[in-house]
Amino acid sequence: xxxxxxxxxxxxxxxxxxxxxxxxxxxxxxxxxxxxxxxxxxxxxxxxxxxxxxxxxxxxxxxxxxxxxxxx
Amino acid sequence: xxxxxxxxxxxxxxxxxxxxxxxxxxxxxxxxxxxxxxxxxxxxxxxxxxxxxxxxxxxxxxxxxxxxxxxxxxxxxxxxxxxxxxxxxxxxxxxxxxxxxxxxxxxxxxxxxxxxxxxxxxxxxxxxxxxxxxxxxxxxx
Numbered sequence: 001x002x003x004x005x006x007x008x009x010x011x012x013x014x015x016x017x018x019x020x021x022x023x024x025x026x027x028x029x030x031x032x033x034x035x036x037x038x039x040x041x042x043x044x045x046x047x048x049x050x051x052x053x054x055x056x057x058x059x060x061x062x063x064x065x066x067x068x069x070x071x072x
Numbered sequence: 073x074x075x076x077x078x079x080x081x082x083x084x085x086x087x088x089x090x091x092x093x094x095x096x097x098x099x100x101x102x103x104x105x106x107x108x109x110x111x112x113x114x115x116x117x118x119x120x121x122x123x124x125x126x127x128x129x130x131x132x133x134x135x136x137x138x139x140x141x142x143x144x145x146x147x148x149x150x151x152x153x154x155x156x157x158x159x160x161x162x163x164x165x166x167x168x169x170x171x172x173x174x175x176x177x178x179x180x181x182x183x184x185x186x187x188x189x190x191x192x193x194x195x196x197x198x199x200x201x202x203x204x205x206x207x208x209x210x211x212x213x
Contacts, residue, residue: 012160014206016160018208019164023149031207060197
């Protein structure tokens, strides 16, 4: 969780929600949350489980589009 | 009766000493949302009482439409963690257990105005120009 909020703090284009899955069952079903943590990026990308900072960052950059990937 | 035990309060107070500038918790709730709503509000009130640098603002999800729109809140209970600036950091549901630890982390990072991310990550993030919405689903245990 910390990574998502940290990234929101660092960049104004990023916002991060921490959602208690059992309190929002419809949303959890919609995003097929069967195990936690599960991170949804812009409705389509998924990060399953706790991953290292590097991998989390890669997924976020991928969501930012190909241009950002070229600059890496 | 508070929701934070005395021994936990001491530990939380110690942790919140890492705070630098004031942080505001902006909480949205509603009367009908009683199952976790009251507990969540109580927990945040108890937490805010532990540290001078931490304040709490409470709004009604149905009545305070302007604030609901300002914070983009679409479900409750919802809590934003901010200082003079809103960074888009939100908690939905009761921040207990795992989420409570995440809430303390968020409060401290916002208070310090910087994250614990590596310099490399920060540099890469500076290239993010598209809106990115991260939704992290968790459970208390």
